[in-house]
Every structure is written in C-alpha cells, then in structure tokens.
Amino acid sequence: MSLLKPRAKAVPGSRGTPPPRTPRQRKRALGLDRGAWFLLLPALIPILLLSVGPLVYAVSLAFTDAQAGRTSPTQFVGLLNFTDLRHDSLFWESFRIGLVWALCVTTLQFLLALGLALLLDQNLRFRWLARTLALVPWAMPEVVVGVMWRLVYHQDAGILNKTLAQLGLIDGQVDWLSSMTLALPAVIVVGVWAGMPQTTVVLLAGLQNVPLELREAAALDGAGAWRRFTTVTWPAIRPVVLAITALNFIWNFNSFGLIYVLTQGGPGGRTRLPSLFAYEEAFKYGQYGYAAAMGLAMIALIAVLLVLFLRRKLKEDAR
C-alpha cells in the first residue's frame, strides 16, 4: 500500500538513469553522514515509534479478535474481521454516506473556493475583509464550528428557520439536524463552510503564480473573461487543483469532530461517517480488532478511488 512507497522508491537502480553526479553528490545520495543522522534522529525516533509503529500494530490488530476487558489472550483470527465487515450492512451504509459526504463537500468546497479565490485575486475594495473572514473558519476548533452551526440550525432559537420563515420559504419549524432527509445536506453545508478557507488560500496561491503577462496578452488579444480563464488560468492552476481536491477528498472522508458535535451520526445513522462508526466500534463496544479492520478497509477503498481518479486525470494529461 501507499505506506510502502518510500521503501519501494529506495530500491537501488529504480530511480531511472541518474544525471551525471559529482563524487560529493553521489555520497549524499547514498546516505547521510553521522552529523546529519544526529540532527535527524530526534524527529525520526518519535515518527518510527509513534506513527509508523502504531500503523504496523493496527494492521496486525485487524487480524485478531482483540477486545476491551478480555481475560483470555487475544487470538489470531485470519480474515474473519474482513469477512464480517463484508457482510456488515451498517458499515457499507456508513461507507456510502462517507462517499456522498466527501464527494459533495469536496466538490462544493472547490467550486466556492475557486470563485472566492478568483474574486480575491481581483483588485476589489473590501478584499482585505473577505481575506480575513475567509481565514476565520480555519482558526476555529472544529468543535466550535459544530456548536456554532447547531445554534444556527436550532429548531426554535436558530436563525436559519427564522430567516427562511421571514422569506416565506418554510412555514413550520424545521428540525434540520434530526430530519432523516435534511440532516446529511445540513452537515454537508457545515463541512463546506469549515473547509473553504484552506482550499481558497491554496487556489489563490496557484492564481498568483499565473504569469501576469500571459493574462494581459490574452486580454489584449480580445479574449473575454471566460476564454482567458479556460485558456490561461485553468491550465496553469490545474496541478494545484488536482492536489488540493485529492487531499480534501481524503480529509473529508476521514473527518470526525464536526459530525460528532453536530449529530453524533444520527438521526438513525444518516450522518454516521465511517470514522464515527469505527470510533463507536472501538471505544463504545471495545471491538479493537474489528475497528482496526474497518480502518484498513477505509484506507484501501479510498486508495482504490484515488487511483481511479488520478489515473483518469493522468491519461487526460498524456493526450
């Protein structure tokens, strides 16, 4: 899996034909001297012990029946957790919800952030205000974002129902977060709100790297705004777009805190993302082995989706 990438890369001779190197460079490519190791170790040790180590442990847990408060020793059960998982309709339901959530949030986040980034790239008044506001959601703890939107969505004391009623769009009091149909769209809006700043900043950076001369030249040639965007801006920011949407998708799929505060996965599991499901499995029911298998399945399924997504993009680029 993706974890193996760095090691696979390090296989000698797999780097293709290297450019000619000076002896000094060759020595560097082969390894580090003692002084460099000394500087690297303080970071390397915690990474290996507390990041790579637990991952390996998690993988091994997924093949055992590890449980909380168990007196008999934990046993190796082979693929049992995974076959159970395959028949666990609740897991598949949560996986489907996770996909819908991640797809919707990522897409909306991207479209809105692109619009905002394009606006902020213009020389508009109040740009500073928008730039500052655009960063605020980023500074807020996700728990606070969740709390805040609960207040907005609140059936009686929330501003959303009041505003919609004033506009004559609804007549009753909608309980957004407890509605079987509306809960998921409602939390998706919150996800978009919370994740927009980061995407905006990254896209804005991409936009500022588009050579001004190119845009000016296109404008002089009489290209309209749309044409300038499709022929000059978009090709230039495409790599940034790909990177940030792929990362956003992963982050969104794995998100936890927002939903935990907003709905705890309810109503009736309608907003239960896979990470909430695995959390409950591990820390409510103590099924460590099963939850670890769930985590692995999440990575594997996401990896497959990403490969499909990126491969299509790469093919497009090759054409």
Add this chain to the structure above:
Amino acid sequence: MSRTDPAPPVTGPPATRPPARRRLARGAGRAGQYLALLCYLVFLGFPLLWLLSTSLKSPQELGSIDPSWIPRDPSLANFRAAFDAQPLLRSALNSLVVATSAAVIAVAIAVPAAYVMVRHRSRISRAGTVWILVSQMFPFVLVIIPLFLVLRNLHLINQLPGLVIVYVVWNLPFALWMLRGYVRAVPISLEEAAAVDGASRLRTLTSVVLPLLTPGLVATLMFSFVTAWNEFFFALVLLKSPEKQTMSVILTHFIGAEGVADLGPLAAAALLATLPSLLFFALLQRRLVSGMLAGAVKG
C-alpha cells in the same frame, strides 16, 4: 499537467467592440463581482455573528420561538453560567499546557530534521517528504486504536503527557513541511562561508541558520499551538476525567446526552475556546499563509 499542453495561441477576434458598450459591460461585471463578494461575506460571517448574538442573550430570550439578531437585553450572564456549569478554567489551563508543550517540542525536533532534509538530499530526505504527504491520508481512527492500547500499557491514558506525545507526532509532518520552506529561503552562501571558517554543522545551524529562521519558527510554533489547541479526536479518546480534559472536549459536555443543550452557556464557552486561536491567526495570518505556500509551491 500544464507542462504537457503548450499554451494554445489565443485566436479570439481583435477588440472591435465599441468602447461605450464595453465600459458598460465592464461596469456590470464589477457590480457582479461585488455582489458575489457580498454573498461570500454573508455565508462566511453570519454563523459567527449568530454565535456572538446567542452568547449575549438571556435564557428567556433563547426560549422564545422568535429569535432576533440583536439581543434585546444583552448580558454576560452566559459566560458566568458557562464557568459555573463546567470546569472551563481548568480545561483552558489543560489546553494551554498541552498545546504549548506539544508545539515547542514538535518544533524543537523538527528544526534540525527540516534542515537535514533540505540541505542533504538523500533517500531519507525523500522518504521523509513522502511520509509527510502519506501521513495526511490515514484515518485517525486507525492510528488511535494501537496508540490507545500502547499508552494504556504505559499508564498514560487520562494523562496530559500522553496527549502531548500524541500531539508532537501529529504536529511533526506539518511543522517539517513549513520549516522546509523557511530553511530553503536561507541563503546557502552564508552557511558555506561558515563552513569555510571551520564551523561545525551544529554550530552553523545554531549560529547562522537559526537566527535567520526566527520568523519562520514563530509562525510554525503558533500554527502547531493552534492545531493542538483545536484538536478534538485524540483528546476525546485519551482523556476521561473532566478535570483532565481539554477545552474542545469540555465543550461537548454542554450538549447533553439527548443532544439537548443549554444554548447560552454553550455559545459563551464556544467563543472563549476560539479566542486564543483567533488571536494567533490575526497576528500571523500573512506570514502563515506565505509560509505554508513556500512549502507547497516549491514542494
């Protein structure tokens, strides 16, 4: 990527539109842009204003079905009620201790590592870069289960040091990422001069690179602090007793088991929990963005 498709020649017609019409179109475009910007400001701003408004309202007003934007009888009573209802001060202190230690330790061990990764191209450096990216992809759930079991065996569950350890590792990738950008910006000629003068690597790092790195260090420290202050998931799993919990976790206690919340104190506590991170962001917003982008663009 953009490299593979050469910039297509712009074949649009030369500008033949009458100037007046064009000016009009441009004016309409401008107006549209301001309108769009306004929509964004409303979308981004209104939940914040609502949070503020709710925190200042009396219980009677919160109970009414006709909420208003401006509190009729604004008071700070909710803030006092929040302190009475939950150990807010204690949890703020916990958050402060945990976030500060995690940020300082993470940056302290990330600086030399980032330096080596930038100045010594090697397989380890490249593996480090890949690890930074890959580490973004793992669901926390997968990492927390083994970490929980290990920390339990070390009797570090429900202990702040246990959470600090987790946050250090969690902060490392991003701290490395930001610092790499800052180290790259240090002119290598200065280091070479120091080396010619016979300074050891450690000495070059401490007396040449570090002083130049100070603004970047501050930005990375603050960012790590904010991430740790805002973090929720690890704190939720690792801290059990209320007097040990951090602010994020304490906030969820304002929402009862049935999802019923005491809205006023909840809003007040939420505002308080955001203050430090908002303050830091206000202080270093510009530097933060440029630092992140330095890492991102030159990847």
